[in-house]
Amino acid sequence: MFYRAMGKTFISLIINVTLFSICYYHNVLAQNSFKKQFDKPRVGLLDKRTTMKQSVDVSGSNSSTLTFSRDEINTQYLISPGDILEISVWGEPEMKETITVRPDGYISYFLIGDIKAEGKTIEKLKEEITRKLSKYIRAPHVTVIGRKFNSQKSSVIILGAVVHPGRYLIQKDTTLVDLIAMAGGFKYDYKMHAGYNLTASYFSRNNKLVPINFSSLFKKGDMSQNIRLQPGDFVYIASTEERSVYVLGAVRKPKKEIFESGMTLVNAIASAGGFAFGAKQSNVYIVSNGLSNPKVKKVNFSEIIKGNEQDICLSPGDIIYVPRSFLSKISELPNRIIPFLNVIIKEHEAF
Numbered sequence: 629m630f631y632r633a634m635g636k637t638f639i640s641l642i643i644n645v646t647l648f649s650i651c652y653y654h655n656v657l658a659q660n661s662f663k664k665q666f667d668k669p670r671v672g673l674l675d676k677r678t679t680m681k682q683s684v685d686v687s688g689s690n691s692s693t694l695t696f697s698r699d700e701i702n703t704q705y706l707i708s709p710g711d712i713l714e715i716s717v718w719g720e721p722e723m724k725e726t727i728t729v730r731p732d733g734y735i736s737y738f739l740i741g742d743i744k745a746e747g748k749t750i751e752k753l754k755e756e757i758t759r760k761l762s763k764y765i766r767a768p769h770v771t772v773i774g775r776k777f778n779s780q781k782s783s784v785i786i787l788g789a790v791v792h793p794g795r796y797l798i799q800k801d802t803t804l805v806d807l808i809a810m811a812g813g814f815k816y817d818y819k820m821h822a823g824y825n826l827t828a829s830y831f832s833r834n835n836k837l838v839p840i841n842f843s844s845l846f847k848k849g850d851m852s853q854n855i856r857l858q859p860g861d862f863v864y865i866a867s868t869e870e871r872s873v874y875v876l877g878a879v880r881k882p883k884k885e886i887f888e889s890g891m892t893l894v895n896a897i898a899s900a901g902g903f904a905f906g907a908k909q910s911n912v913y914i915v916s917n918g919l920s921n922p923k924v925k926k927v928n929f930s931e932i933i934k935g936n937e938q939d940i941c942l943s944p945g946d947i948i949y950v951p952r953s954f955l956s957k958i959s960e961l962p963n964r965i966i967p968f969l970n971v972i973i974k975e976h977e978a979f
Contacts, residue, residue, distance in 0.1 A: 701774050702750045704797050705782055709733055709746060712776040715757065718769035726775065739764045747800075750774055784857050787977050788865035789815045789824035803854045804831070804840065807863060814846075814865065828866035828918035828945055832970060833858060837919055837962040862970055866918065870945045875900035876968035877950035878907035884972050893927060893940040896948055906952045914940060915947040919962045919969075 707713070709731045716724035727735045733746025740760040745753055754772040761768040784807060787793045791812025798807070808814070816823040826842035838855070842865075845853035873896055876882045880901030885891075893914065903909060914925045931937040942948075949965050 701777075704749065704799055705774070705777065706747055706749060706799065707745045707753065707774075708777070708782055711745075711774065713745070713750075713753075714771075714773040714775050716771045717761065717765065718771070720765070720768075782859050784859065784861040784863065785974075786811050786863040786865070787973055788829070788863075789867040790865050791815050793977065798857050798859065800856075802857045804845070804857065804863070805854050807857060808846075808865075815867075823868050825866040825868045825870065825918075825945075827921070828870065830864055830866075830919045830966075830969075831855075832862045832864075832966045834860065835963075835967045835970065837966050839920060841920060864969075864973055866945070872944065873942050874947045874969060874972060875950075876947065876965055876972070878904045878952045879950055880904050882968050882972060884976050887942070887944045891942045893929070893942060893948065894932065896942060897929070897950075903950060904952075907950050908952065908954060909950070911951055911954060913949045913951070913961060914942070915949065915961065915965065916943060916945065918945075919947075919965065922962065924958055924961060 707729060709729050711729045712726060713729065713735065714724070714726050715737055723738050725737065727737065729735055729745050733744055734742045735745045736742050737757065740757065743753075743756060743760065748756070750772050754770050757772065758768055758770045761770065783795045783797050784802075785795050786807055790808065791814075793811060796807060796810050814824040826846060829842045831838040831840045831842075838861075840855065841850070841853050844850035871887045872884045873887050873891065874884055875896050879897065880903070883900050885896060885899050893912070897903070897912075909929045910931075912927045912929045914927060915922045916925075917923045925940070927940055928937060932939055947965060947969070949961065949968075951964065955961060955964070
C-alpha cells in the first residue's frame with residue numbers, strides 16, 4: 629500500500645510539473661510575441677516622421693541656405709518668380725518638365741498653356757494643374773516638386789534675443805506674434821538674468837522703420853500692434869545685456885563697437901575710422917532708448933574738437949549717426965539709421 633501511494637504521488641507530481649512547464653512555455657511565447665509586436669516599427673507613424681525629416685534646401689541669391697521639411701514647402705511656401713519647379717503626370721513620361729517661374733509669375737505647361745504660379749503653394753498649384761488637365765486626360769495624377777527656391781521672396785528675418793533666430797517662411801496671414809512663436813519665443817538666460825529688451829527692439833520693412841510698440845503688444849496684449857508680415861521684413865529683438873554702441877552713417881567704418889566704461893563720442897567716432905567725405909560734423913546725432921520711441925541728442929562735433937563744448941559720455945545701446953545731408957525733421961532720423969543698422973546687425977550675427 630505504501631509503495632502504491634508513493635507511486636500515485638510521484639505520478640501526480642510529474643503531471644503538475646509538466647502542466648506548469650507547458651503553461652510557463654506558452655506564457656513566455658506570448659510575452660515574446662507581444663514584445664515583437666510592440667518593438668516592431670509602426671509603419672504609418674515612422675513613415676510620417678521620416679517624411680517630415682526629409683528636407684529641402686531653399687537658397688536665395690546673397691542669402692543663407694535654409695532647410696525646411698517637404699511638408700512645409702508643399703503647404704506653406706509661396707511660389708515666387710525665379711523658382712524652379714518639376715512637373716510630371718503619372719503614365720505620361722513626355723509630360724515631365726522642369727520649369728522656371730517667369731518674372732510675371734506665370735509658367736507654361738503642356739495642354740493648359742499659361743497658369744499663374746506666383747503667390748500659390750505647391751499643393752495649390754498641383755490642384756489647379758490637375759483640374760485643368762482633367763479636360764484632356766482622365767483622372768491625371770500630377771506631381772509638382774520644388775527644385776530650387778528664391779527664399780527671400782517669401783520669407784522674413786528675425787534676429788537678436790529669440791530662441792531660434794533666422795529666416796522664416798511666411799504665409800499671407802502670418803503676423804508678428806506668429807513669427808515670435810516660430811522663432812521659439814523670447815530668449816531669457818535665468819542664470820545671467822539676461823533677457824529681451826522690447827523698448828529697444830525694432831521692425832523694418834523696405835529699409836524703413838515700421839512704428840511697432842513691442843511693449844504694448846507683448847506686455848499689454850494690444851493686438852493693434854500685431855501687424856501682418858510681408859516678404860523681406862526684418863525684426864530685431866534687442867537684449868537687456870546689450871553692451872555695444874553703434875557708429876553709423878558718414879564714417880569710414882560703420883560698426884558695432886563693444887562698450888567700455890567711460891566711452892565717449894570722440895572715442896566712438898575714432899574707433900569707426902573717423903568721418904567720411906561729406907560728413908556733417910556739426911550735426912551728429914546720439915540716439916538712445918531704441919528707434920520706436922527714441923531720445924535724440926544733437927551734437928556739434930566740430931565744437932567738441934575745438935574745445936568749445938564738452939565730449940559726450942555714451943551708454944550701452946546708444947546709436948551714433950553722422951549724416952551727409954541736413955535733416956529737416958528729427959522724425960526722419962530712424963529711416964536714415966535703419967539701412968545701416970540692418971546691415972551691421974546681420975553681419976554681427978553672421979547671417
